[in-house]
Amino acid sequence: MAxxxxxxxxxxxxxxxxxxxxxxxxxIILLFLIKSMSTSGAMVRPSQxxxxxxxxxxxxxxxxxxxxxxxxxxxxxMESTPRVISPANELDxxxxxxxxxxxxxxxxxxxxxxxxGIPFNGIVTIQCDKSVPYDWLLKVINTCGQSEYDVIDFVIxxxxx
Amino acid sequence: MLKKINLPSKRREGGEKPPEPDLTPxxxxxxxxxxxxxxxxxxxxxALLEYKPPAEAADDSGGGGGGDDEENTDEExxxxxxxxxxxxxxxxxxxxxxxxxxxGEHFFEIPAAPNGNYNFRILNDSLYSIKTRExxxxxxxxxxxxxxxxxxxxxxxxxxxxxxxxxxxxxxxTPFQSIVDIMDVCRFKLGDESKELFxxxxxxxxQ
Numbered sequence: 001m002a003x004x005x006x007x008x009x010x011x012x013x014x015x016x017x018x019x020x021x022x023x024x025x026x027x028i029i030l031l032f033l034i035k036s037m038s039t040s041g042a043m044v045r046p047s048q049x050x051x052x053x054x055x056x057x058x059x060x061x062x063x064x065x066x067x068x069x070x071x072x073x074x075x076x077x078m079e080s081t082p083r084v085i086s087p088a089n090e091l092d093x094x095x096x097x098x099x100x101x102x103x104x105x106x107x108x109x110x111x112x113x114x115x116x117g118i119p120f121n122g123i124v125t126i127q128c129d130k131s132v133p134y135d136w137l138l139k140v141i142n143t144c145g146q147s148e149y150d151v152i153d154f155v156i157x158x159x160x161x
Numbered sequence: 162m163l164k165k166i167n168l169p170s171k172r173r174e175g176g177e178k179p180p181e182p183d184l185t186p187x188x189x190x191x192x193x194x195x196x197x198x199x200x201x202x203x204x205x206x207x208a209l210l211e212y213k214p215p216a217e218a219a220d221d222s223g224g225g226g227g228g229d230d231e232e233n234t235d236e237e238x239x240x241x242x243x244x245x246x247x248x249x250x251x252x253x254x255x256x257x258x259x260x261x262x263x264x265g266e267h268f269f270e271i272p273a274a275p276n277g278n279y280n281f282r283i284l285n286d287s288l289y290s291i292k293t294r295e296x297x298x299x300x301x302x303x304x305x306x307x308x309x310x311x312x313x314x315x316x317x318x319x320x321x322x323x324x325x326x327x328x329x330x331x332x333x334x335t336p337f338q339s340i341v342d343i344m345d346v347c348r349f350k351l352g353d354e355s356k357e358l359f360x361x362x363x364x365x366x367x368q
Binding site for chain 2: 019020022023026027029030033034044046052053054055056057058059060061062069125128129130131132133134135137138141145150151152153154155156157158
């Protein structure tokens with residue numbers, strides 16, 4: 001008669017965590033995210049300093065020369081502490097049809113691009129706060145046009161249908 | 162006569178397994194990468210609203226020259242709708258065509274919605290009827306070279322020269338959200354983006 005082996009001598013297997021399936025899943029997610037990033041063009045991130053309006057357009061954003069229009073004035077689009085180009089009092093000034101600060105910024109930017117050999121395309125991307133008044137907007141558009149930036153791309157939030 | 166083959170014992174066969182690679186550092190990397198990429202992937206919520214004011218016609222003030230025979234055809238070619246949409250502060254929208262400023266068929270007002278906001282639905286319906294009545298069906302197709310993409314873009318031409326254009330004016334205090342809304346309303350018929358209305362918007366000073 002055969003005896004069952006004593007539990008004392010049984011091999012104790014270590015419970016190891018199998019990471020293979022987890023790795024497969026992570027790889028798929030990673031590839032999907034990288035793919036979606038590459039199809040969304042250059043990085044346009046909504047600024048934390050303003051609230052974008054909602055609109056029905058679905059054109060994918062593409063970042064060119066970027067500026068912000070917030071209730072504090074026109075600012076350079078930067079990740080942290082954006083530099084004020086034209087302050088609110090400059091925009092409020094009724095005699096200012098063209099904003100001197102913004103005009104200087106655009107002229108410098110154009111000259112810088114020319115020096116760097118970047119072809120001038122005359123496009124400016126604007127992130128404008130939804131509460132910004134129309135007369136401020138017109139002044140910015142006029143100034144951009146004066147500096148030969150004829151095409152303006154406004155960044156908006158896609159309307160939730 | 163068959164020769165008996167001695168197979169290795171089962172106990173010996175399962176003895177050595179190839180060592181598994183240590184995936185823990187790769188997993189840690191992925192755990193960091195994925196949240197970063199997810200944060201970036203929120204970009205899909207934003208879009209662009211292109212604003213390219215139509216170039217002013219060089220002969221806006223009326224050019225000279227031209228023979229008598231060509232006058233009639235020139236007049237037909239230069240027929241302009243001059244569609245203008247005025248946004249008032251009190252929610253009233255004024256629509257004007259052919260530079261008319263007397264209340265009638267070519268100049269009318271759209272009262273505010275019951276909640277006091279602009280009545281964009283009625284404006285959209287009015288623009289659609291203007292498009293069908295005053296602009297009519299396309300008379301042909303033209304193309305223009307896009308200097309940025311170096312590709313030709315085609316667009317429909319109409320009986321009136323500015324059959325795709327609308328001028329928008331508003332009071333100085335009008336918020337940007339209302340401007341975006343009206344630009345959207347002027348572009349296409351609501352609920353049917355295949356019906357183009359006036360996609361070329363021009364923002365102007367309130368007069």
